[in-house]
Amino acid sequence: MAGSVGFIGLGNMGRPMALNLVKHGFPLIVHDIDPAKVEPLRARGATVADSPERVAAGADRTICMVETTAQAETVIAGPHGIVRTARPGHIVICMSTIDPFAARRLADTLAQSGVAMLDAPVSGGTVRAESGELSVIGGGAPETFEACRDLFKAMGTKIFHVGGLGQGLAMKLVNNMLVQVNAVAVAEALVLGVKAGLDPRTIYEVVRVSTGTSNAFERGVPRILARDFSPTGTIDISYKDQELETAFAKQLGAPLLLANVSQQVYQMARAAGLGKQDGTAIIQVLEKLAGVRVGG
């Protein structure tokens, strides 16, 4: 497709993703409810529109990268939403992490106008969004997915098409659930080890080459040892994702024991004022409960 690409939602993830599309030569029409957020894109030659419906009127494909399910519903199906102007053949690409069931309802609404939709949430945080190395985990019709692969390749390096509409989101929630549970396990293990008198640097050296290791361990422990809780992804965002995971599991009738307990730890971290810190900062909750400090 050669037409313009719409991009709605220019926050911490959306802005670098849109900038990578500009870098790859895609003509963009952008919108954000916060007028200040469009300026970095305007400065790179993007056209600015003042509503989702005006974005969709000028584009063949429109990416939605807002934060919440409610925002995605407003952008796609609200009174000034994409559905008002998108022509048959238009493709809406929902890259937000939202409720998979809501995504399917939005796709049904769009289908009535002959508009196709993909769910294509991303993984990798702001660092990989900036470097164009996100993972894109997509669901939807295969031909629709292939028609958007050029966009995904401009923003990410690992591009997965995992099933029908909503299944990209389902896979993202499955992956994130593991990240969060593994992260709480890391915090518990470090606090236990330090209470037992182990040097946390030794725990890191031994466990990272042993059976207990995980991506959460390998990435998280060096940051905890350095007491660097600057956000690569915040506790607030993880908590929002956990809300989606646990609600999704309830709708499906799937038991989530560890994921629900883990969410409570993130909840405690938010109550302790750590919501804007990196996910690894949840260890501060367990440290306080146990009266120890790991690393630093």
Next chain:
Amino acid sequence: MAGSVGFIGLGNMGRPMALNLVKHGFPLIVHDIDPAKVEPLRARGATVADSPERVAAGADRTICMVETTAQAETVIAGPHGIVRTARPGHIVICMSTIDPFAARRLADTLAQSGVAMLDAPVSGGTVRAESGELSVIGGGAPETFEACRDLFKAMGTKIFHVGGLGQGLAMKLVNNMLVQVNAVAVAEALVLGVKAGLDPRTIYEVVRVSTGTSNAFERGVPRILARDFSPTGTIDISYKDQELETAFAKQLGAPLLLANVSQQVYQMARAAGLGKQDGTAIIQVLEKLAGVRVGG
């Protein structure tokens, strides 16, 4: 040291470990409460003794590889235990996974006779015990540890000295806690994903290269997909380890949220008759609760 090496406890782990010592030329004196278990060692030239005290009488260093804390206490400090005959300078190497506090008490008892002790639990299961590729995670005085490195190198490839007496055990419990929590998380995630309609093989392909991956995921999911629950380590043994982990944490005052919930899943698996199966078989508990089957 050139004298004989004692080896007590020739079960699924002890037998292959002792055989690797024979293979490396160490003269062994062996004992097991089950007379049948000494025969594979007798056939390879090991001397057989009928009690721990007789083993220690003929050896400079004695390895204890029994299953439980109570068994280790009997072998080391019981009425016919190592302590009855071990001479000053003897080294007792406790390679069982037992309560770290009990290990320290045993070391104190032995010290009264001038006998040194190491705790040196292993990781890797029966497969790596046979291939001589165990991880050995040791605690105790550095010079005592170095005096036994030749034995460890005959049984393992990753040899860690992590701190004072009991800290090898503490590290082992920290690592195992992560393994078990991560394994329950894998089971929850797979059941959620399959309930959502995802192909479990696709979950494997996506998550193993994504942020949710772990050693438990990478090793466990292929076995679950193949429905191969033949034991590399049993649910019963993991449950025993969890008993040690949770008791240790209670003694230290360390909160273990996920580890305690995970233990309940292993408990449910035991109640369902899965105790002798591989740890990955815990997924059958969640499958039954959710009414789905993953893979196969």
